[in-house]
Structure formats: C-alpha cells, structure tokens
Amino acid sequence: MNIVVPIKLVPDLVEELEIDDDGTDLDRDFLSLRINEFCDHALEEALQLKDAHGATVTVLALDGDETDKVLYTALAKGADRAIKITGIDGAATSRQTANAVANALEGIDYDLVLTGVQAADDRDGQLPVLLASRLGIPHVSVVSEVAIDGDAIHIKKEYAGGVTATLRAKPRVVLGVQAARETPRYAPVSRVRQIMKEAELDEVEAGDVGAGATSSVRRMFTPDKGEGAEMIEGDADAIAAKLAEILNAKRS
Amino acid sequence: MSQDIFVVAEHLRGTLADVTFELLGKGRELADATGGALVAVLLGGDAAALAGGLGIADGVVHVDHPSLAEFNPESASAALVEVVAQRSPRLLLVANTSMGMDLAAAVAVRRDVPLVAYATDVALDGDALVATSQLYGGKIYTESVLDGPSSVVSVLAGSFPAAAGKRDGSPTVDAIAAPADIDTGRIEFVALDEPEGGDVDITAQEALVCVGRGIQSEDNIPLAEALAKALGGAVCSSRPIVDSKWLPKTRQVGKSGVKVAPKIYVTLGVSGAPEHIEGMKDAELIIAINTDENAPIFEYAHYGVTEDLFDVVPPLTEKLES
Numbered sequence: 001m002n003i004v005v006p007i008k009l010v011p012d013l014v015e016e017l018e019i020d021d022d023g024t025d026l027d028r029d030f031l032s033l034r035i036n037e038f039c040d041h042a043l044e045e046a047l048q049l050k051d052a053h054g055a056t057v058t059v060l061a062l063d064g065d066e067t068d069k070v071l072y073t074a075l076a077k078g079a080d081r082a083i084k085i086t087g088i089d090g091a092a093t094s095r096q097t098a099n100a101v102a103n104a105l106e107g108i109d110y111d112l113v114l115t116g117v118q119a120a121d122d123r124d125g126q127l128p129v130l131l132a133s134r135l136g137i138p139h140v141s142v143v144s145e146v147a148i149d150g151d152a153i154h155i156k157k158e159y160a161g162g163v164t165a166t167l168r169a170k171p172r173v174v175l176g177v178q179a180a181r182e183t184p185r186y187a188p189v190s191r192v193r194q195i196m197k198e199a200e201l202d203e204v205e206a207g208d209v210g211a212g213a214t215s216s217v218r219r220m221f222t223p224d225k226g227e228g229a230e231m232i233e234g235d236a237d238a239i240a241a242k243l244a245e246i247l248n249a250k251r252s
Numbered sequence: 253m254s255q256d257i258f259v260v261a262e263h264l265r266g267t268l269a270d271v272t273f274e275l276l277g278k279g280r281e282l283a284d285a286t287g288g289a290l291v292a293v294l295l296g297g298d299a300a301a302l303a304g305g306l307g308i309a310d311g312v313v314h315v316d317h318p319s320l321a322e323f324n325p326e327s328a329s330a331a332l333v334e335v336v337a338q339r340s341p342r343l344l345l346v347a348n349t350s351m352g353m354d355l356a357a358a359v360a361v362r363r364d365v366p367l368v369a370y371a372t373d374v375a376l377d378g379d380a381l382v383a384t385s386q387l388y389g390g391k392i393y394t395e396s397v398l399d400g401p402s403s404v405v406s407v408l409a410g411s412f413p414a415a416a417g418k419r420d421g422s423p424t425v426d427a428i429a430a431p432a433d434i435d436t437g438r439i440e441f442v443a444l445d446e447p448e449g450g451d452v453d454i455t456a457q458e459a460l461v462c463v464g465r466g467i468q469s470e471d472n473i474p475l476a477e478a479l480a481k482a483l484g485g486a487v488c489s490s491r492p493i494v495d496s497k498w499l500p501k502t503r504q505v506g507k508s509g510v511k512v513a514p515k516i517y518v519t520l521g522v523s524g525a526p527e528h529i530e531g532m533k534d535a536e537l538i539i540a541i542n543t544d545e546n547a548p549i550f551e552y553a554h555y556g557v558t559e560d561l562f563d564v565v566p567p568l569t570e571k572l573e574s
C-alpha cells in the first residue's frame with residue numbers, strides 16, 4: 001500500500017501571536033512554525049501501517065520556512081520519500097493548496113492519503129475534504145484508527161460522546177486523522193542530522209492552483225480580555241489560600 | 253438571488269443533535285433579517301418523525317436513499333450538493349462536527365461557493381454576511397465578509413443557545429430525489445459503537461479537576477487526583493491526555509469526549525481550545541491554572557491563575573483537606 005501524508009506547518013501556539021498593521025493577518029515576520037499536531041498523528045498512523053503491513057510512506061509539504069527540517073524529521077521517523085511543493089506561497093487558500101497537493105499526486109502512485117483532521121490556522125475549510133473532492137475520491141474526517149485488511153481499509157470515525165462509527169473503504173480514499181493509535185514517535189536530533197546528509201528532498205511544481213470561491217478577511221483580533229477571568233495574583237501559597245476560600249464557599 | 257437560510261439538521265439514531273437547534277435559532281434570526289425562508293435539510297432519517305422537532309423552520313427538504321440510513325460521508329455529501337444545486341440558498345449553515353466537517357467543504361468546493369469554517373457568529377451587515385471565526389486554538393478571531401450570492405459557514409458547537417431553535421411544529425417536508433452519484437459503494441457503513449462503560453461517570457460529578465498537557469507526565473496525574481479527592485470529585489482531562497493513554501477515554505471532556513456541567517471545574521494546564529471549551533463551558537464555577545496569560549481558557553474561567561500548576565496544586569490540596 002502506498003500512503004501519502006501532506007504536512008502543514010503552523011504557528012506555534014505557545015508563542016505570542018501578533019496581528020499585522022493592516023489588522024487582517026498575523027504578523028508573519030516573527031512567527032515560529034512547527035508541524036501541525038494532527039499531521040504528526042497522520043504520519044504516525046501511516047508509519048504504524050507501514051510497520052504492520054509494509055507500506056511506503058511519502059510525505060509532502062509546501063516549500064517555506066522550516067519545511068526542510070520538518071520533511072527530514074519525517075524521513076528520520078521512517079517515511080520513505082519527501083517532496084517539497086514549490087511555486088506556491090503560504091498565503092494560498094485551502095482550495096489552492098488542495099489543488100497544489102492534487103497536482104503533486106498526479107505523479108505519485110498512491111492508495112491512501114492521510115492528512116491531519118484540521119489545522120489551527122484554517123479559516124476556509126479542511127484540506128482532506130477539498131482534496132478528495134478535487135481528486136474525485138471519497139473522504140472521511142475525524143478518523144482515529146485505520147486498519148488494512150487485504151484490499152479493505154477499516155476506518156474508525158469519532159462522533160461526540162465517545163460514540164464511533166466503523167466504515168469500510170477501498171483505495172483510493174482521503175482520511176482526516178484526528179489521533180494515531182500511538183503517541184507520535186520522536187526522531188532523535190542525531191538521526192535527523194544523519195538523514196540530512198544522506199537523503200534528498202524531491203521537488204515538484206505546484207502547477208495551476210486556480211482561484212476558487214473565497215471570502216475576504218475584514219478584521220483579525222484577539223479576544224477581549226475584559227470579559228474573562230478574575231485573575232488571582234500573589235505567591236503560590238497566597239493563591240492557594242484564595243482558591244481554597246472560593247472553592248469552599250462554592251461547596252458549602 | 254435566493255435569500256433563504258438552509259441549516260443541515262444533523263441526526264444520529266433518530267435524534268437531532270443539540271447543535272442543530274443552535275443553528276436553527278441563529279438561522280431564524282438571519283432569515284428574518286434577509287427576508288428569506290429558514291429551511292432545515294434532512295439527509296436520510298425518518299422525516300415524518302424528525303420534522304416534528306423542526307417547527308422553527310419554514311420548511312424541510314428531505315433526501316432519502318438507503319445509503320443515507322447511517323452517516324456515510326460520500327452519500328451525505330452527494331445528497332447535500334444536490335440540495336444546494338437545486339435551491340442555491342443564500343447561506344448554508346453546517347455544524348463543525350464530525351459529520352459537518354465531511355459535508356461543509358465538500359459542498360463548498362463542488363458548488364464553487366466560499367466556505368468560512370470555525371464560526372462562532374454570523375450576522376447580516378448591510379448587504380453582506382459576516383462570519384466570525386475562532387482560530388489558532390481560540391487565541392485569534394477573524395471576521396470574514398461573504399458578499400456573494402451563496403456561501404457555506406460551518407459553526408462551532410456551543411456558539412448559540414439551543415433553546416432559541418427548539419420549537420415543535422409540522423413544517424412541510426419537500427422531498428428531493430437522490431442524485432445518481434449518491435451510492436458509489438466506495439465507502440460502506442459497518443457499525444456504530446457506544447463508548448465503554450464501567451469507569452467513573454464524570455457527567456455525574458459535582459467537582460471535576462481537569463488535567464491538560466501542562467501536567468507533563470503520567471506520573472503527575474496523582475497530584476490532580478489528590479486535589480479531586482479533596483474536592484469530593486473526580487479527575488477528567490483534555491484529549492491529548494487520553495491520546496497518550498494516561499487516562500481512559502471515558503474521562504475526556506470536549507467535542508469528541510463528553511459534555512459536563514459540574515458545580516466546580518478546575519483546569520490544570522489546559523489551553524482552552526474550542527474543542528475542549530465545547531464540553532465544559534456550562535460548568536458553574538471554572539478555575540483555570542495555566543502559565544500562559546494569553547491562554548484562551550481564561551476567557552471562559554471565572555477565576556484564573558498564571559502560576560505554575562506544580563507550585564499551586566499541592567498547597568491548595570492541603571488547604572482544602574484541613
């Protein structure tokens with residue numbers, strides 16, 4: 001089975017996010033980018049399938065800051081091939097990105113595409129569904145387990161309240177992965193460094209990504225702090241005392 | 253140009269999802285503003301039975317086919333694309349749920365209309381619709397302008413009161429024939445499974461201590477357990493804790509876990525992503541401990557602390573015990 005995992009780089013949410021002077025986008029000059037955590041899960045699930053059934057795993061990402069590092073890390077974890085998609089900038093819409101990924105897939109023999117279920121910066125729709133529609137193949141979102149049984153792919157889709165559905169698909173299909181069956185593996189820095197010396201990243205052109213219907217951002221803003229929590233200050237002991245008082249009052 | 257507002261009426265096992273009523277309440281308000289009709293879209297299901305709960309809508313459209321008996325992303329997308337192709341609503345509201353995530357983008361791209369996702373509000377501003385989205389794990393909001401003739405907005409659950417959309421009645425049901433591509437057989441439904449029981453029922457607790465990724469290691473869970481015990485309650489968690497197998501799935505609060513509304517909810521190292529907030533924002537008293545002063549959880553908490561949880565929790569537990 002040939003599995004493709006498209007990887008997205010997103011701002012690290014631990015860092016402070018600043019809005020640009022126009023007030024319609026993040027100030028991208030100082031952003032530190034990292035792999036979208038759900039892509040990490042998609043990659044892990046692909047590698048689990050490879051370990052169990054001997055699949056090949058191809059990762060691909062749009063060219064940009066940190067792309068090389070993220071792709072080499074994926075190779076260090078066990079992916080077989082890494083592709084950089086060039087000629088499309090990070091400001092592309094989800095639809096354009098889906099078209100770029102679809103164009104790249106034309107040159108790849110694939111059975112299964114595992115994407116992350118969503119990304120924190122996605123305003124205009126989740127790529128797995130856009131990509132599948134563009135490729136004319138089915139999709140399933142919010143997937144937490146994938147099992148291969150001969151020619152059948154068993155998929156666990158999660159609903160609210162812990163209810164899950166099992167669906168069966170045949171290749172080709174796009175799955176939006178919410179969680180891998182195991183915590184995503186870790187690649188030691190030394191291994192990543194070694195791979196950087198040994199392995200090559202392939203490059204393909206994004207090609208025609210079209211436009212597609214879109215909306216415009218009129219304003220970007222941070223939530224109004226005034227409406228939030230009453231903050232309790234002081235040293236740990238004073239804070240604990242105040243919290244105990246609040247909790248005891250509520251309990252009685 | 254149609255001024256109608258369409259809402260996908262999500263149902264599982266013969267019951268309409270709560271979020272559907274949220275969307276219908278909002279849809280009513282928008283339809284009154286645009287002068288169009290509010291129409292609920294039922295894909296599969298027993299229309300006669302379900303329509304009775306959709307009294308707030310001016311009408312119901314129903315697509316039926318054996319492949320829609322259980323949710324199948326492919327069949328449901330094809331059916332919804334057909335509805336939108338025939339009726340071209342000004343706005344299609346879809347919940348940003350597991351089912352909705354399979355539908356919203358499929359319809360938007362196949363009908364070539366814009367989609368705004370993760371919305372917490374939609375309003376008519378002059379001639380345009382404006383959708384507010386919650387992005388970056390809840391840290392940033394955007395307002396998107398939808399000024400075309402037709403668009404799709406997917407809405408985060410918990411954004412509007414469900415009560416506003418609950419009205420019994422008997423709206424007329426229009427059947428729309430299933431499109432030819434509704435069942436390609438490429439995706440088959442196999443089974444629906446309930447969560448495993450047997451663990452503490454966190455929905456029945458008066459006090460919950462919720463651990464998030466800030467707890468750092470499985471070895472630190474007992475710290476939260478001691479606090480929960482002092483409060484007479486139980487420990488629950490955000491999703492990554494369950495994905496790491498540090499706690500069973502039965503303890504997960506949020507979109508793909510359970511919804512809770514205890515008297516007391518104390519969070520330890522939880523950022524407050526929208527998918528978590530959805531499951532706990534109705535708790536009576538929320539106290540959040542998180543070192544990041546910009547963590548979205550502080551928007552929902554009543555009291556907040558930006559100290560290290562490992563410094564605050566032990567003395568707090570001690571004080572509650574004495």
Ligand SMILES: Cc1cc2nc3c(=O)[nH]c(=O)nc-3n(C[C@H](O)[C@H](O)[C@H](O)COP(=O)(O)OP(=O)(O)OC[C@H]3O[C@@H](n4cnc5c(N)ncnc54)[C@H](O)[C@@H]3O)c2cc1C
Pocket residue numbers: 117118142178463464465466467489490491492493504505506507508509510520521522523524525526527528531541542543544547559560561562
């Ligand atoms: C379809 C879908 C369904 C989902 N369903 C759910 C769900 O049901 N429930 C759920 O919770 N999530 C769910 N998620 C995941 C959700 O998007 C977030 O990834 C998750 O809620 C984040 O968990 P967290 O807050 O524990 O971790 P993080 O976001 O990583 O936050 C950890 C926090 O801990 C703080 N911290 C670190 N160290 C300390 C310290 N020493 N003291 C105090 N604070 C500290 C940090 O500042 C940070 O804010 C879902 C996602 C998707 C896409």
Ligand SMILES: Nc1ncnc2c1ncn2[C@@H]1O[C@H](COP(=O)(O)O)[C@@H](O)[C@H]1O
Pocket residue numbers: 005006007008009036038039042060061062094097114115116117118119120121122125126127128
């Ligand atoms: N620019 C991108 N490059 C590669 N993969 C992407 C990109 N954008 C989205 N994806 C994939 O689609 C998933 C969902 O992201 P999004 O569509 O942004 O919600 C990600 O986890 C990736 O697997």
